[in-house]
Amino acid sequence: MSSVESANRTEAGAGEGGKIRLTLPDGTVKEVPFGTTGRAVAASIGPRLAKDALGVKLAGQVLDLSRPLTESGLFEVVTPKHADALELYRHSTAHLCANAVKRLFPGVKIGIGPAIENGFYYDFDPGRPFTPEDLEKIGAEMKKIVAEDNVVVRKEMSKAEAVKIFEAQGDPLKVEIVAGIPEGSLSCYEQKDFIDLCRGPHVPSTGKLGVFKLTHSAGAYWKGDERNPMLQRIYGAVFLTQKELDEHLARLEAAKARDHRKLGKELGLFLFHPWAPASPFFLPKGATVYNLLIAFMRDLYVKYGYQEIITPQIFDEELFRTSGHTGAYRENMYFMTIDEREFGVKPMNCPGHCLLFKSGHYSHRDLPVRYADFARLHRYEKSGVTQGLTRVRTFSQDDAHIFAAPESIGREVLDFLLFLDEVYSTFEFRDVDISLGLRPEKRVGPDEVWDRAETVLEAAIKATGRPYVVSPGDGAFYGPKIDFRVNDALGRPWQLGTIQCDFNLPELFDLHYVAEDGVKHRPVILHRAILGSLERFFGILIEHTGGDFPFWLAPEQVRVVPVSEKFNEYGEKILRRLIGAGLRATIDVRNEKLGAKIRNGELEKVPALLIVGKNEQEAGTVSLRVRGGDEYKDKDIERLIERMKEAVAQRSLRWYQRATGSFSTL
Template sequence: MSIFSAPDGRSFEAQSVTPSEALDRWGLRKGAVAARVDGSLADLTTTLTESATVEPVAADSEEGLEILRHSTSHLMAQAVRRLYPGTKVAIGPAIKEGFYYDMDVAGTVTEGDLKRIEDEMRRIVKEALPVERLFLPREKALELFRSEGEIYKVELVEGLADEEISLYRQGEYVDLCRGPHVANTSQLRHFKLLSLAGAYWRGDEKNVMLTRIYGTAFAGKEDLEAYLKRIEEAKRRDHRKLGRELDLFSLQDEGPGFPFFHPKGMTIRNLLIRFWQKEHRRAGYQEIMTPLILDRDLWIRSGHWDHYRENMYFTEIDEAPFAIKPMNCPGGILVYKSQIRSYRDLPLRMAELGTVHRHERSGVLHGLMRVRCFTQDDAHLYVTPDQIKAEIKGIMDLVQHIYKDVFGFSYRVELSTRPEKAMGDPVLWDRAERALQEALEEKGVPYRLNPGDGAFYGPKIDFHLEDCIGRTWQCGTIQLDFQLPEKFDMTYIGPDGAQHRPVMLHRTVLGSLERFMGILIEHYAGAFPFWMAPFQVRLLPVKEDFLPWASSVEATLKGWGVRVEVDRRDEKLGKKIRDAQLQKVPFMIVIGEREAESGQVSVRERSRGDLGSFTLEAFRQLLLEEFNPLDDEPSLHRCVPLS
């Protein structure tokens, strides 16, 4: 007999039991989609014969949602195969907030067909098909998939070392999978198919293009409805759409992945740069600039040639091989090595707004969020070993100020450790990971461990900021590097007169100007705070007769440093106001006969409407109350709702 225990200590004896039966006995079965058996995930229908602790995995937990979504991807593939006989399925994983399945569909699937596929999925849910796990010998599994023409599954099985292959069956549909899955299709009730895309088999552009169908699933109806509402809000805030409407930037066929910034977009970009420079000067950084193109030997020495070559662009100069930089760090190291450094020089904080080029596959390019050319707000800090923690804490303080105090973002932190293809001595990796972890803990910063996701040269802390509709974006990072100082033989003269090796900290806060601008466009829904707005005030003369007073007001406001424009079109006032609202200009000034005679201005604010008449001096005081981080007055600026 074996003993089966609940998390609260209750137990019973039996020769064998399933997790479902054990949880039923303890009254813990409701809402569970799987079980954790001695810490490992398992299907509710698994037969247990050895003593174990069994606990439920709730559908609305992080692990439960992943199981629910993975199971729903199988449900969708089954529905597509029923509707499109001859379809061959590839892979269908759960992803953040949803799932997808790549399929070689026997026919054409359009966005309009998603509803039809959903209806078939619901029919399968009503059939309440048991989801059973099977184990077949490798050759039997290959025979099964070959008989069904599942060429992609055959290729996957051939790539496995397992002699026994794990499969899942629901009705007529059998899929290759390690699980776990829900016990019955009737548990998959709250789902929605979202979009279609193309995807190359195994991500290789030389392979066939498959149809990728995206969807999502939740444990409850309310959670699904809230998510779909958020998705609709995200569509309204899409930075590509707003970028066109507000004339901020464009993406051209002549430069795929290389954004074009228009005058208004450049205004925002330059304001971000001014803000970045001011904050970094205050934090003790020195700004540098390094070349865009550098000799190939430098990239071989840095390790990028071995670890990052497929993402780089190359050229020749004087018949010698060069590379366009994908990262700024090797150039920064050359600046460090341009002179002898003393311990008195450290910590040395060098910041660079460096433009880098990285080859991204065309299928992953996405507006400003995923591009092939971008400007990183990079910095490299060169420190002694005993300065590491203090400098990491200083970076955290800078991140806190910029994210929270200036832009009003909340954020979470992840610590990423040594990846499989790491460069350098594991002992140095352990030392670097401990330093980052201790700095986080001493600052009292909650963090999530992300094993194996560090950079190839060192572990890192990543900052994921949350926008006003709950989406998270990875922007800032701190990477601790003992490797490059070794590779480049970097030294400083210590107090003992001997040469010592500095430690290198790589860090960004905004991440890249392009991506951060895309995030801000969506966060603010294009209604930028006053200090960032491309035009802060628009003057709206009622008739052409009042243009002289409008021009006089324009000159006065420009003298104050206000970004102002005059709507000189021969249009009705109502249309001018509506257009200014659509362009999300913070302040509108109506100029008619009364204003021209009195020398005053009638002010409208984009969210509060008509504020009444002001003298120019009173209006100036109103503008001075607006938050501006380029001044020295601390304040907050929160998300602006989409109007």
């Protein structure tokens, strides 16, 4: 407890034997004796409330019902409807889980079990992994403990007492945690045959719990460090009502349908082969989207003053020694020996760009120089971390390096943020988490340089007024950065955009420009990407659109569907007109019934189907079926083409009066 905090408490608490003042949500003030329990206060307000109570919240802090109240402040009873109830349920359910595991597997040691989004996890050292059958048994035992309705008791104790308890029950992991906690602030929670070290708070009895499902178990290193032994983590989902739990499980199920790996296969966008692990092949349709993303960025490069360059793939190791990569990044690189010379495949573009910059002479008037490069990069990633398109071993980025005078970094970062905004809004990426990554342990460059870089970045991001979080240790090895993260369908965050400040590379490559004073100065490099890895961006885009790409990106934009072979010729005529207008169009001349052709077009997520039969041929029109089922009769083909071209030119997400993509924030 800080000294300020304890001072406040002394003032507000009025001391032993005095009174404290509780301000209820309706504004009334209740005076109760110091040390009255939350349960007693709830009971004095109403028996129903006391019955529903899970805990109380006093002065912003959630407390057990049994805790004596020792300060004045805003007082609320935490009932199931209260915003903090879920957290309480989740954490208490974690204890419930450990209780059940201890009963069923007496030798199992317990680790930690916090509440997390949607539920909880609990780490155990079981000696062997849990099987799905184990999880079922554990779940059943948990239900039994709920039925027993055991009272949950908070026990404050000394470290010595706690160590004694956990040594006695054979829990060395708990003993280890106790050792790290300062004396005087230690508490345990006991429910009948189970006691666990915990700060609390918890629900008053196990009978309050019950809406949960153990979802899966997986290995997890003790304290998240791979040098530590691996424990078994059980994950559980916990909600207020069975309905919400069911909905959550259904949502997870639905999210699987938008998994980019599944859709990529179904829609024929990309594939993988065991001989090129974690390295995607893009099929024609996937390559179309990929190239359109690049074309999009190229357009904006003109607007934002970037120049595209093309640089080598493989360099003498000398380059990576100079850049520091052989030291800090070696384990992620591919090397080869040719002609008794060591070469490395580039994992990043920056070293090559430095060589290019160094080859010229620059005055302050030439800066900033913004070099963009879509070159393919290769990074060795450990086998367990690769995943679909979101984490691969070869990819290209909308990468660029800005060589700028130190005083113009702020301006450049702000321009970048505008650029990024324009791109993300095109895709309607709304839930973007921004984080400022500060110096990691493993890094190059002196601390004074890091100080400067971190200050400049934070100032720029503050100037935009956007919310952001600071992540110490999350910076690149060569400098601090601002990362932009977007979630995939299953809610896992992925970094897309980034801007990284680098004062080190210009030193290492001895880069300079001539300033107004006629003297050589050191430029600063800003590494930046907006889409980030195009592979990853593609994957995220698939998941956000569910495979329904916006019209301008759809690999096949229009499909002509003749009602029968009799109208193939008319269909071909329409097709030629569409292709002539620059649209990606095909025709379905298979010997199939109309219904089957429509079904196919829908399954392949073609945004526009143009049905042509007797009526259309006679009128010289087409019948438009917009993806999703809307049907519009007798469209004038020229007007339709105009509309489509406009949607492409404006890169609009909706091209025909209605949403074609369902953007989920799950």
